Amino acid sequence: STTFSGEGQDVGGNTGEVQQTLSIHGSRGGDMRRMVDGLSMQSQGTSVSAFAANSGMIQEVTVDTAAGSAEQSAGGVRMNIIPREGGNTFSGSLFLSGTSEDFQSNNIDDELRALGLVSASSVKSNWEVNPALGGPVIRDRLWFFASGRTSSVNNYIANSVANANAGDRNSYAFAPDTSYRGSRDTLWQNVNARFTWQANAKNKVSLFVDAQDRCSCIDSRALTAREASADFRFPWKRLVTATYTAPITSKILIEAGYAHKPEDWGYFTPEGLEQFEQFVGVQNQATGVFYRGPRPMFMTSMRFRAELMDDSWRAAASYVTGAHAFKVGYQDHAGRTLGNFNIPVAANLSYTFNGLTPVSITERAPYTSETHVHDGGIYAQDRWTIDRMTLNLGIRWDFYSTSYPAQTLGPTVYTPNRNVTFPAGDLASLRDITPKLGLAYDLFGTGKTAVKASLSKYVEQLTYTGTYGDSANPMQRTVQSVTRQWNDVDTDFIPDCDLTNPLLNGECLQISNLAFGNPIPSTTYNQDVLNGWGQRGYNWETSVSVQHELVPNVYMDVGYYRRWYGNFLATDNRALSSVDFTPFSVVAPTDQRLPNGGGYPVGGLYNITQAEFTRPPDIFLNLLSLDPSSQVGLMPPGQA
Numbered sequence: 001s002t003t004f005s006g007e008g009q010d011v012g013g014n015t016g017e018v019q020q021t022l023s024i025h026g027s028r029g030g031d032m033r034r035m036v037d038g039l040s041m042q043s044q045g046t047s048v049s050a051f052a053a054n055s056g057m058i059q060e061v062t063v064d065t066a067a068g069s070a071e072q073s074a075g076g077v078r079m080n081i082i083p084r085e086g087g088n089t090f091s092g093s094l095f096l097s098g099t100s101e102d103f104q105s106n107n108i109d110d111e112l113r114a115l116g117l118v119s120a121s122s123v124k125s126n127w128e129v130n131p132a133l134g135g136p137v138i139r140d141r142l143w144f145f146a147s148g149r150t151s152s153v154n155n156y157i158a159n160s161v162a163n164a165n166a167g168d169r170n171s172y173a174f175a176p177d178t179s180y181r182g183s184r185d186t187l188w189q190n191v192n193a194r195f196t197w198q199a200n201a202k203n204k205v206s207l208f209v210d211a212q213d214r215c216s217c218i219d220s221r222a223l224t225a226r227e228a229s230a231d232f233r234f235p236w237k238r239l240v241t242a243t244y245t246a247p248i249t250s251k252i253l254i255e256a257g258y259a260h261k262p263e264d265w266g267y268f269t270p271e272g273l274e275q276f277e278q279f280v281g282v283q284n285q286a287t288g289v290f291y292r293g294p295r296p297m298f299m300t301s302m303r304f305r306a307e308l309m310d311d312s313w314r315a316a317a318s319y320v321t322g323a324h325a326f327k328v329g330y331q332d333h334a335g336r337t338l339g340n341f342n343i344p345v346a347a348n349l350s351y352t353f354n355g356l357t358p359v360s361i362t363e364r365a366p367y368t369s370e371t372h373v374h375d376g377g378i379y380a381q382d383r384w385t386i387d388r389m390t391l392n393l394g395i396r397w398d399f400y401s402t403s404y405p406a407q408t409l410g411p412t413v414y415t416p417n418r419n420v421t422f423p424a425g426d427l428a429s430l431r432d433i434t435p436k437l438g439l440a441y442d443l444f445g446t447g448k449t450a451v452k453a454s455l456s457k458y459v460e461q462l463t464y465t466g467t468y469g470d471s472a473n474p475m476q477r478t479v480q481s482v483t484r485q486w487n488d489v490d491t492d493f494i495p496d497c498d499l500t501n502p503l504l505n506g507e508c509l510q511i512s513n514l515a516f517g518n519p520i521p522s523t524t525y526n527q528d529v530l531n532g533w534g535q536r537g538y539n540w541e542t543s544v545s546v547q548h549e550l551v552p553n554v555y556m557d558v559g560y561y562r563r564w565y566g567n568f569l570a571t572d573n574r575a576l577s578s579v580d581f582t583p584f585s586v587v588a589p590t591d592q593r594l595p596n597g598g599g600y601p602v603g604g605l606y607n608i609t610q611a612e613f614t615r616p617p618d619i620f621l622n623l624l625s626l627d628p629s630s631q632v633g634l635m636p637p638g639q640a
Helices: 112-113 276-280
Strands: 034-035 058-064 077-082 089-102 120-138 142-156 183-198 204-219 228-246 254-270 280-284 305-318 322-341 349-354 357-364 370-384 388-402 408-411 420-422 423-443 449-457 481-485 523-525 531-533 538-551 554-566 569-573 582-586 601-608 621-623
Touching: 370 408, 388 449, 449 569
Parallel strands: 034 077, 280 349, 423 531, 523 621
Antiparallel strands: 058 077, 089 120, 120 142, 142 183, 183 204, 204 228, 228 254, 254 305, 305 322, 322 370, 349 357, 357 481, 370 388, 388 423, 408 420, 423 449, 449 538, 538 554, 569 621, 582 601
């Protein structure tokens, strides 16, 4: 799981609605799929979701962990939530919970304080209210079920204190004020409703609407002073699903569904801290503390805002006779992401200090990028029962494509001459065929002992921000931030140089990448990575298990699972070769905890030569081959 703020292990929900991922039998956490009514509630293919289902709305949860059917593209854990429908009788529930810092102990002692630990992460307060009610609108025809939820999760963050010098424009020193304990205070609000219409004996329609709002206000992360904090907001986002089922005959079932999920999220300046947008932020590399001005909260940006728009569809037809079941279906998922990295002018710059000694400067060039993603598949699944053996035979065609509209990189404070337009274009177009095979055998014919085996291939679940999505967008592949060493000769904490000049001048050395401010891609792609059949990351899963009924309703299951992966990616800086690096070694410190008490040389280390430091990198992304004779694979220093 990812808590976004360093609270660490979740115990009893103390971290709130964190972005949980699950993996099993060697699966990727990123291949997990969450759904409502069989429709994705994730953010365009990612394994996490800003959508949080409250327990009052849930009627049923199904979880697949292995031997997924042809309906499943990725090989991770698959979780489907079925919302409650209501019925002809009014019924409801109410869930209440709460705790405070008085119920948590503290193990901070003088020894830990002497090591510099000011405070530990702990609960500040935590409470939840979750009512739910359902019943008939029109008896035997139309039902509703609605629920609401308010959850407040507030946690103190270790070593997050105030800066006594905050607001003093002339001060660049961090003075910890331990009377203030920084916290991450999150309020999550949610209302939803489901309406179910039984049009006639065969046709049933359901509509589910869920609206949620979340704000971590203020999001004071570890080692972040209050003035450097941000609000992590998800303004009212929505999930709308519509489903249709119809048993046309006793053997034929038709299903269809649609989901719409617009979402808006980002990091914003907290109310009351707007004045610090005009201050250049500082990070002390000796302590790790961010202070004085806004802290970078997402990628290279001080403040970030994303807009997502997701639409997904599914449709399937099943033919079931008892001993034979056949299903064919279609799934589609289309969306776009708009990332706005425009930030306050002062936040285009930040400093890195070692104590009170300036070390380096970071310059940023804000931008906006948009990427469109199309992801889906067509599948067929056939199941036959012959005597004591059941065979599952499935096959799936997966497709994934990305593109972008025309976009412009305009001038910024530190790239005043940047002005380039990228015409609309396609990024990736991937196609795959994957089989799904399974077998189950009633070993003794008693229905109590079954031997099961499966062999299935899955594609990697791709995201809008990943290698084939936003990362391949030419806007994202330009250099948006650089660092440069800073020799503050006059110790006035002001860089006496022209920051728009990328070369050595005044107190500032050359920037770390001369492509900054130019339409030069930081990474180029082998087109075989982006296009074609069988180029997408994949994994095979095989399993063998025995399930035995010990007593009625008590089973024992013993299984063996194996998974192997393919189509890994590798990057190569083609501007450099091994001759551009010089070897060096360091002497390990003398310490009895090290082998032979330390004091020995540690070699095998490499430094880039100063002459090659000025050469812009040429990063090339390719498929990784484990064949030593291949041109791409495990490469020596300077080539990987």
